[in-house]
Amino acid sequence: MRWSESCIPTLKENPREAEIPSHRLMLRAGLIKKLTSGVYTFLPLGFKALRKIEGIIREEMDAAGCQELLMPILHPEEIYGESGRLSNFGPELFKLRDSRNRVFALGPTHEEVITMIAREEMRSYRDLPQCLYQVLTKFRDEIRPRYGVMRAREFIMKDAYSFHATEECLDGTYRKIEQAYRNIIERCGLDYRIVEAESGYIGGNESHEFMVLAENGEDRILSCGCGYAVNLERARAKEENMARGGKGGDRYSEVATPGKATVEDVAAFMGVSPREIVKTLLYRSGDANIAILIPGDREVNDIKLVRIMNDPAIRFLEPAEISDLTGGPVGFSGPVGLPAGTRIFADEMVKEYSSMIVGANRADTHLAGVKEGRDFRAEGFGDFTMAREGDLCPRCSTPMSQANGIEVGHIFKLGTKYSSAMNATFLDEKGGSHPFIMGCYGFGVSRMVAAAIEQKHDDDGIVWPASIAPFDVMILPLKTGDGETMETALRIESRLLEKGIGVLTDDRDLSPGVKFKDSELVGIPLRLTIGRKLAEGKVELFHRASRQVEEVPVGNVVEKILDEILGSK
Numbered sequence: 310m311r312w313s314e315s316c317i318p319t320l321k322e323n324p325r326e327a328e329i330p331s332h333r334l335m336l337r338a339g340l341i342k343k344l345t346s347g348v349y350t351f352l353p354l355g356f357k358a359l360r361k362i363e364g365i366i367r368e369e370m371d372a373a374g375c376q377e378l379l380m381p382i383l384h385p386e387e388i389y390g391e392s393g394r395l396s397n398f399g400p401e402l403f404k405l406r407d408s409r410n411r412v413f414a415l416g417p418t419h420e421e422v423i424t425m426i427a428r429e430e431m432r433s434y435r436d437l438p439q440c441l442y443q444v445l446t447k448f449r450d451e452i453r454p455r456y457g458v459m460r461a462r463e464f465i466m467k468d469a470y471s472f473h474a475t476e477e478c479l480d481g482t483y484r485k486i487e488q489a490y491r492n493i494i495e496r497c498g499l500d501y502r503i504v505e506a507e508s509g510y511i512g513g514n515e516s517h518e519f520m521v522l523a524e525n526g527e528d529r530i531l532s533c534g535c536g537y538a539v540n541l542e543r544a545r546a547k548e549e550n551m552a553r554g555g556k557g558g559d560r561y562s563e564v565a566t567p568g569k570a571t572v573e574d575v576a577a578f579m580g581v582s583p584r585e586i587v588k589t590l591l592y593r594s595g596d597a598n599i600a601i602l603i604p605g606d607r608e609v610n611d612i613k614l615v616r617i618m619n620d621p622a623i624r625f626l627e628p629a630e631i632s633d634l635t636g637g638p639v640g641f642s643g644p645v646g647l648p649a650g651t652r653i654f655a656d657e658m659v660k661e662y663s664s665m666i667v668g669a670n671r672a673d674t675h676l677a678g679v680k681e682g683r684d685f686r687a688e689g690f691g692d693f694t695m696a697r698e699g700d701l702c703p704r705c706s707t708p709m710s711q712a713n714g715i716e717v718g719h720i721f722k723l724g725t726k727y728s729s730a731m732n733a734t735f736l737d738e739k740g741g742s743h744p745f746i747m748g749c750y751g752f753g754v755s756r757m758v759a760a761a762i763e764q765k766h767d768d769d770g771i772v773w774p775a776s777i778a779p780f781d782v783m784i785l786p787l788k789t790g791d792g793e794t795m796e797t798a799l800r801i802e803s804r805l806l807e808k809g810i811g812v813l814t815d816d817r818d819l820s821p822g823v824k825f826k827d828s829e830l831v832g833i834p835l836r837l838t839i840g841r842k843l844a845e846g847k848v849e850l851f852h853r854a855s856r857q858v859e860e861v862p863v864g865n866v867v868e869k870i871l872d873e874i875l876g877s878k
């Protein structure tokens with residue numbers, strides 16, 4: 310492709326709307342163009358990268374034994390009534406009406422449509438297993454579309470769905486897709502982690518997310534050298550040595566803590582570590598007042614709290630409610646002497662305290678040497694706190710380290726959730742009828758372009774991994790007005806094209822400075838500069854990733870490029 314004839318609108322300045330490098334670089338390198346919030350065009354350069362990723366995904370899905378199909382985007386709203394998912398999606402579902410006033414939704418994902426297909430077309434165990442996939446535009450009215458195509462309202466997803474007669478069979482396909490996803494991300498040249506999305510100890514169906522590591526990723530991940538990785542929000546909080554507090558006396562003692570309402574202030578004032586203090590957080594769930602006790606240097610994880618208490622509406626008590634309940638002000642609550650009926654739960658780590666410092670439910674006072682079981686009783690213990698870097702791996706008990714990631718893929722054992730709700734069954738050998746056992750497997754194709762750039766860029770621009778770069782080579786004739794320069798450029802271009810190499814030739818009549826800057830920005834892996842040294846029969850080869858430069862005799866350069874590119878493929 311010749312740049313002078315292409316739509317590659319690079320920008321000199323950073324667009325103000327872009328908060329993270331990938332968004333900034335996709336706009337600046339002319340890969341995407343915004344139509345409206347969360348809705349983007351993939352311009353020719355961006356589209357080429359997208360197509361390469363799609364190609365890798367298709368090859369790996371086909372190799373895993375899946376079949377490609379294409380389902381409609383326009384869905385009659387009733388199908389979401391059948392699956393019971395209408396309320397799950399809520400405002401994320403885009404809806405519209407046809408001329409007869411029927412309501413339709415723009416597909417956010419396709420479990421309903423595919424389950425309807427299976428219900429009619431897969432009648433017997435002999436038809437199973439099957440795994441079907443598509444690459445299609447999805448619509449979700451995200452509350453906060455952001456970071457360009459990373460979290461868009463219209464985006465491209467590869468979604469696959471599998472149907473099975475047995476759990477073992479589902480497990481087999483699940484492992485194959487997991488491997489396919491590993492291959493996809495590795496072939497795209499990116500570092501990643503696979504995280505457990507549903508922690509085993511909480512129960513629920515197996516599910517894994519594929520995270521491309523990047524500083525600005527929205528997801529926080531804890532991972533361990535043994536290969537275990539987990540979403541921070543879902544990780545178990547567990548420390549190496551939780552034993553806290555001294556022996557404590559026969560009784561707890563009162564400590565005056567004037568004006569010290571935060572853990573840090575109390576700890577500093579008493580000359581102890583915040584870890585010695587146990588925080589009491591007061592909530593309301595239904596009609597009950599609930600006290601949750603956690604180590605002073607930790608925070609409650611709201612997701613876990615909602616799950617353990619089984620109440621999405623659980624809320625903090627207001628300050629006035631706290632003083633009504635405890636008789637003391639905010640900052641001085643504690644578990645000792647709470648009115649009857651207050652339900653007390655404690656984090657599992659609190660179990661390990663031989664004694665603890667807590668609020669006295671009185672202004673400016675704390676209690677030291679308090680013991681659970683003697684001075685108050687917890688109704689139950691649970692994993693209530695937010696995990697953090699250094700917490701122990703549940704598999705091998707080594708401290709885990711934290712990184713940020715971008716979720717590019719998500720695989721899920723659905724079980725019979727949709728097939729039961731939608732009455733999609735098959736007949737077994739004996740004629741018995743059973744709902745299909747299902748799996749679903751999503752991969753964010755357009756998000757993957759942004760994720761790759763988020764991981765692979767430097768101060769000057771994008772650093773494309775070779776396998777997904779829009780072009781393999783960029784040819785940069787510096788003096789386009791010079792006959793020999795242009796002749797050489799076009800001769801090399803045509804020889805490379807003949808061999809199936811993707812070539813972008815910057816034939817624009819611009820200053821070398823501008824052309825060099827643009828070439829760094831768009832980040833094609835190899836750049837061949839044809840400049841002043843051509844008079845000596847030499848051209849310059851530049852590797853974008855390593856920034857290595859070599860002078861090559863012009864007669865050898867095609868072979869050298871072919872060796873490098875074909876050798877790495």
Ligand code: ATP
Nearest residue numbers: 458459460461464466716717718719751752753756
């Ligand atoms: P997220 O937690 O990021 O909202 P999700 O759990 O809603 O993702 P899934 O429904 O599992 O995502 O969709 C499968 C894949 O589609 C995701 O792993 C992600 O790569 C991609 N994806 C989801 N939402 C978007 C979006 N708004 N824009 C771009 N890609 C998306």
Ligand code: MG
Nearest residue numbers: 401449451460
């Ligand atoms: Mg989402």
